[in-house]
Amino acid sequence: MxxxxxxxxxxxxxxxxxxxxxxxxxxxxxxxxxxxxxxxxxxxxxxxxxxxxxxxxxxxxxxxxxxxxxxxxxxxxxxxxxxxxxxxxxxxxxxxxxxxxxxxxxxxxxxxxxxxxxxxxxxxxxxxxxxxxxxxxxxxxxxxxxxxxxxxxxxxxxxNLDRPVLENMDSLPWVTPIYKRDLTIENYFGGYLLHPYISFYTGRGCKSRCTFCLWPQTVGGHNYRTRSIEHVIGEVKYSMKAFPNVKEYFFDDDTLTDNAPRVEALARELGKLGVTWSCNAKANVPYSTLKVMKENGLRLLLVGYESGNQKILINIKKGLRTEVARQFTKDCHALGIVIHGTFILGLPGETRETIEETINYAKELNPHTIQVSLAAPYPGTFLYKQATENGWFDNSADLLTEDGEQIAQLSYPHLPAAEIFDAVEDFYRRYYFRFSKIKDIVWEMLRDWNMMKRRLREGVEFFHFLRHRKEAA
Missing domain, CATH: 3.40.50.2300 (Response regulator)
Incomplete structure (x- = not known):
């Protein structure tokens, strides 16, 4: 057809x-x-x-x-x-x-x-x-x-009957020729990635059991199935020729670092190509693996810290201890690996005190950039099941406003949704409006004119975001 x-x-x-x-x-x-x-x-x-x-x-x-x-x-x-x-x-x-x-x-x-x-x-x-x-x-x-x-x-x-899960990931063709044919890659950008970037998967599935995470619980599954190193490197080589202006390759596997021997082998092959790359990572990667990755072109890790409270991490089945995350972060800083840290407010067990704990935890870890999201109980996740059974849903049945912005959908007797919503803005202000962080961003801008223009644009968008949230509250 x-x-x-x-x-x-x-x-x-x-x-x-x-x-x-x-x-x-x-x-x-x-x-x-x-x-x-x-x-x-x-x-x-x-x-x-x-x-x-x-x-x-x-x-x-x-x-x-x-x-x-x-x-x-x-x-x-x-x-x-x-x-x-x-x-x-x-x-x-x-x-x-x-x-x-x-x-x-x-x-x-x-x-x-x-x-x-x-x-x-x-x-x-x-x-x-x-x-x-x-x-x-x-x-x-x-x-x-x-x-x-x-x-x-x-x-x-x-x-009809379910289709068996795909096991031979090399049977899938490369996606980057479709990008080349149909997409304008300059239209794809993120605040923490070099521009322009290319993103694709080297495998599917995630062995972690985070209760809020959508894809492993609905489509990808918990068995991490991977493409061969040769298959991945072949696509990178094609992309280098097809997109000579690309500055970074992002591997979007849920957690590429789940398989340390494989990610080390992949890193060494990427190092031979001289490309800059980044990926998602759990905050438990050992120093030895981080070192191999960094020495072979790794620039940035996108890390889901979620919360600074250990009980909340247990509640969401994160499988991570804060002291391990602290050591991982220190190792990344020591090696010069940039971190974009993601945090979530409103997860089960959240209180005013745990929000404060997470804000202070983020400031202590000091990732280069952060993203603060509201707990999103997507249908099909264990978090959605919990929220339904416990009556945590706020009045709205939607995840977004009519303008497409996220809503605080979970509400607890001790912590209403409106308060969780307001805490996101407080988190951002207290994290970014520090002298040390402002200094880091200004220094980054002064070293690169393109970064100067980009951060100024993002700054305007960020302040508009804060103003719009205040008006919506």
Whole structure:
């Protein structure tokens, strides 16, 4: 089929790409690559990928595609689902013969509800969907395709058997040729990554059991399945030629450092290529492994610290002790590895005292940059189950405001949602408005004119974010 893979138009500045851990507008505008859409697109000959939010495209910009395509595959999420349904309905109105399917965590955990939401949706692909979508695009009858839910000729929603989890990760084609063909890579950026950057996965799944984390509990699973080193290096070599202006490669595996021997072997091969790279990491990587990574081109680690309170870390099954995280951070600082630290407020066990503890913990660890999020109970996660059973949900049933900004959805008898929401701004102000941190950022700007322009832009966006939160409160 003539197939279109689409990240639909949404809120201005909304980061809905499947590479984004949480779909929302951020304090500083950023866009992640739609890797989970690019992967099945790479399997389908003659496909096209459109990432509307990152390319500032409206529905009017893409509606002509409806009549040129036989198949439309939409990535959706819990926050964007209503908007994505509207897009599906508008495209179906333009071309009633267009087959429309959805992929993503939202439909993986609620296939029945997702299908029932609109007759414009012909099918949803559950769980790991790459070869499921290939079967659809190849014209295999719906009744014979594992891993889909669909509406049969009588209008009845049918759920086929699950598709087995993919074990041979090298059977997946590279995604970067799809980036080259269909995306403008300069449109993808993050506050802590060099620009422009390239991001893709070297494996799927995460052995950690964090109760809030969406992808391992809904699509990727807890078995970390990896591509061969040769397969990954081949894609990096291709990217070096295809994108000579790229300054950094980010490996978006949930935790690349879970397999220390493999990440050391990968690092040594990357070192031979002379590329700068970064990845997600758990705050427990030993010094010896960090040293190998740093000596072979590692620049930055994205680290989920989440909380400075040990009881909360136990509550969310983080599998990490604060003293281990402290030593890891000291080792990174000693080796010159930059850290972007992420923290979450409002997790089970949160109190006014633990919020204060986490703010002080962040200041002690002193990552170069931070992200502070509100606990997000996405359907399909253990956190969502806990919140439902304990009545923690606030009045709103949505994860985002109508503008696409995150809402404090969890509320506790001792700590209301409004107070958790306000604590995010307090956290940012107390972290960044320190003399030592201001000095670090100014020095970074003075050394690089491009960084100067970038940080000034981000500063404007950050202050706008703070002002908007105050108005919304």
């Amino acid at each position: 003539r197939s279109l893979f689409l990240q639909a138009p949404s809120f201005d500045g909304y980061d809905g790409g499947a590479g984004a851990r949480y779909q929302m507008k951020r304090e500083v505008k950023s866009f992640w690559y739609p890797t989970w859409l690019a992967q099945p697109a790479a399997l389908v000959e003659g496909s096209k990928l459109i990432d509307a939010p990152a390319h500032n495209l409206s529905f009017a910009d893409i509606e002509h595609e409806a009549k040129q395509r036989d198949l439309l595959v939409l990535h959706t999420s819990t926050p964007s689902f209503k908007q994505d349904v509207r897009t599906a309905e508008m495209m179906k109105a333009l071309n009633p013969d267009l087959k429309i399917g959805m992929i993503g965590a939202k439909v993986a955990v609620d296939a029945q509800g997702s299908m029932a939401a609109s007759e414009a949706i012909d099918f949803v692909a559950r769980n790991e969907f790459d070869f499921t979508i290939k079967d659809v695009a190849d014209g295999v009858p719906f009744a014979s395709i594992k891993g889909i839910s669909y509406r049969n000729s009588s209008g009845v929603i049918v759920h």
